[in-house]
Amino acid sequence: LADNAINSLHDEQYDVPFNLQNLNHTNMLFVAGRDTESLNGHWNFAVDLLDTGLRQRWYAMKPSAAEARSEPWDYDPYVGETVAVPSCWQMQKEKWYFFEGSAWYTRAWDYVEKNSNERVFLRIGAAQYDCKVFLNGEFLGNHYGGSTPFFVEFTGKLNSGRNWIMCCVNNTRTLDRVPMRNTDWFNYGGIYRDIEIIRTPFATITDVHVFLKPDNNYNCVHIEIEVDGPNGYLDFEIKELGIKQQVAVVSGKAAADILCQPQLWSPDSPKLYTIDCQYLSDSVQDQVGFRQIEVRGTEIFLNGNNIFLRGISVHEDDIQDGKVVTVEDLKRRFAHAKELNCNFMRFAHYTHHEMATKLADQYGILVWAEIPVYWAIDFENPATYRDAQNQLLEMIKRDRNRASVVIWSVGNENADTDARLKFMSDLCHSAREFDPCRLLSAACLVNHAKNKIEDRLADVLDVIGINEYYGWYEEVFDELIAIGENSNPGKPVVISETGADGFIGKGAPSSGFFSEAYMSEVYREQIEYLERLDYIKGISPWILYEFRVERRQNMFQQGWNRKGLISNDKFTKKDAFSLLGDFYKKLELQQ
Numbered sequence: 038l039a040d041n042a043i044n045s046l047h048d049e050q051y052d053v054p055f056n057l058q059n060l061n062h063t064n065m066l067f068v069a070g071r072d073t074e075s076l077n078g079h080w081n082f083a084v085d086l087l088d089t090g091l092r093q094r095w096y097a098m099k100p101s102a103a104e105a106r107s108e109p110w111d112y113d114p115y116v117g118e119t120v121a122v123p124s125c126w127q128m129q130k131e132k133w134y135f136f137e138g139s140a141w142y143t144r145a146w147d148y149v150e151k152n153s154n155e156r157v158f159l160r161i162g163a164a165q166y167d168c169k170v171f172l173n174g175e176f177l178g179n180h181y182g183g184s185t186p187f188f189v190e191f192t193g194k195l196n197s198g199r200n201w202i203m204c205c206v207n208n209t210r211t212l213d214r215v216p217m218r219n220t221d222w223f224n225y226g227g228i229y230r231d232i233e234i235i236r237t238p239f240a241t242i243t244d245v246h247v248f249l250k251p252d253n254n255y256n257c258v259h260i261e262i263e264v265d266g267p268n269g270y271l272d273f274e275i276k277e278l279g280i281k282q283q284v285a286v287v288s289g290k291a292a293a294d295i296l297c298q299p300q301l302w303s304p305d306s307p308k309l310y311t312i313d314c315q316y317l318s319d320s321v322q323d324q325v326g327f328r329q330i331e332v333r334g335t336e337i338f339l340n341g342n343n344i345f346l347r348g349i350s351v352h353e354d355d356i357q358d359g360k361v362v363t364v365e366d367l368k369r370r371f372a373h374a375k376e377l378n379c380n381f382m383r384f385a386h387y388t389h390h391e392m393a394t395k396l397a398d399q400y401g402i403l404v405w406a407e408i409p410v411y412w413a414i415d416f417e418n419p420a421t422y423r424d425a426q427n428q429l430l431e432m433i434k435r436d437r438n439r440a441s442v443v444i445w446s447v448g449n450e451n452a453d454t455d456a457r458l459k460f461m462s463d464l465c466h467s468a469r470e471f472d473p474c475r476l477l478s479a480a481c482l483v484n485h486a487k488n489k490i491e492d493r494l495a496d497v498l499d500v501i502g503i504n505e506y507y508g509w510y511e512e513v514f515d516e517l518i519a520i521g522e523n524s525n526p527g528k529p530v531v532i533s534e535t536g537a538d539g540f541i542g543k544g545a546p547s548s549g550f551f552s553e554a555y556m557s558e559v560y561r562e563q564i565e566y567l568e569r570l571d572y573i574k575g576i577s578p579w580i581l582y583e584f585r586v587e588r589r590q591n592m593f594q595q596g597w598n599r600k601g602l603i604s605n606d607k608f609t610k611k612d613a614f615s616l617l618g619d620f621y622k623k624l625e626l627q628q
């Protein structure tokens with residue numbers, strides 16, 4: 038009876054406030070240079086479409102022998118099916134391919150104290166979309182947002198010896214979420230990035246932000262460091278620049294301007310420096326490049342030099358593993374971008390793996406990073422804003438030491454309503470407050486009635502992104518010419534998408550829509566025309582690789598968006614690849 042009473046709880050009425058969003062950007066820890074203990078591996082696993090686990094309180098089950106159980110639970114978290122972590126469950130078993138709902142992950146972790154002065158954190162690189170974390174039966178918090186890292190502090194809650202960690206991950210698309218319900222990429226689910234334990238001393242460095250002061254002098258490194266600990270001093274060092282400085286810590290914060298002459302980071306010379314920070318017994322270390330990006334009129338300048346962004350868009354979507362990426366995957370991505378003669382990549386439409394921006398720093402690729410404020414979002418809902426803003430700030434805090442990241446993008450193709458304007462302007466203000474040395478953009482709108490780039494959000498941005506599909510969704514190519522001529526944006530425009538589907542598999546058409554030949558034709562026309570518009574300062578065609586998506590089901594698509602310049606084997610190039618590569622080579626030589 039008791040069990041039935043629990044089962045009958047309505048919808049979200051559980052006896053625990055699971056909707057708590059307490060795992061967010063305010064409790065992030067600075068991780069670079071720290072030792073970590075990986076919890077990757079096989080976790081016990083069960084899909085739970087009806088959220089029975091929350092109602093029956095599976096998380097509170099004791100790992101006792103089955104015959105000693107006092108209640109007939111419908112799941113046993115301590116035995117049974119397992120799944121690899123990190124992974125997307127869709128890629129693990131065919132029966133989970135379209136599963137959308139909650140899934141439970143459970144594993145034991147044996148804790149041995151290493152230091153009486155230690156704190157212990159669990160870090161999850163990303164779980165799609167929200168993740169509730171439990172330790173030994175206790176609910177510790179909930180994280181919203183499917184692609185940014187979050188932390189749960191275990192200090193003071195651990196048993197010496199065996200502990201049980203449980204995560205309930207839910208990938209349901211809901212109306213209050215970012216993204217909302219309709220997207221053009223696959224709705225993967227699971228803990229799909231690394232999960233690890235981090236130990237720190239009690240007094241802990243929680244954030245380090247190091248950047249070249251954006252004042253056109255190129256001779257001042259500014260540092261802002263946050264700690265959770267007493268007032269005092271910390272030591273900041275960049276050995277290679279001869280910098281070693283004590284900085285006062287007051288009320289958890291330390292800041293300083295340090296005069297020096299760093300060699301500037303750029304795609305041609307992606308120079309990185311090792312920075313060290315020591316606070317009491319805690320220390321962290323990162324690799325940081327120094328550069329300045331700015332906009333003047335319709336131009337973009339990197340370190341004072343005029344630059345054109347020769348880009349390509351990319352999703353995080355692997356044929357084998359979905360959103361799980363490996364260093365080899367990422368290196369292949371960068372190798373293909375370099376082969377295209379790119380100096381720029383758009384990481385669409387959500388925050389990509391942190392290794393991707395680290396590699397971009399090393400490879401000298403400029404990055405547009407974004408959050409999934411995509412198509413229709415409930416711009417009026419404060420919960421939606423909270424989710425979007427938190428994803429933005431988690432992304433910024435994770436990656437603001439990456440010189441490669443030059444643009445934060447706050448949205449993609451959203452209708453120009455008052456609510457959207459307020460929502461996205463507020464996001465821009467937050468981003469600027471957290472990071473003074475990057476440009477803000479979004480994929481904005483064209484007014485089709487006037488055939489003109491016109492979007493009220495443009496006033497708030499530094500760079501106007503435009504997705505245009507003339508030759509594909511908009512069949513009349515000449516309209517692009519009209520738009521080009523009618524527009525006078527007064528700011529740099531980046532064509533953040535353009536392209537066409539080209540299917541090259543069995544049964545591929547030889548001409549017309551979905552043929553490789555037609556795709557090439559679209560690229561030829563786009564290249565020829567866009568080059569003439571002097572306010573266009575970058576292009577990132579859609580897209581490097583074909584990617585999986587539920588909504589594309591015609592005979593050529595079969596569950597894939599076919600606009601990739603390379604097919605979904607990540608290897609076979611379509612003809613448009615070399616067209617774009619040749620165009621970029623020409624631009625590179627002109628620059």
Ligand code: GCB
Nearest residue numbers: 221449450504534579598600
């Ligand atoms: C767009 C979207 C992108 C889609 C693309 C397409 O405008 O921003 O997410 O995948 O078009 O292929 O239709």
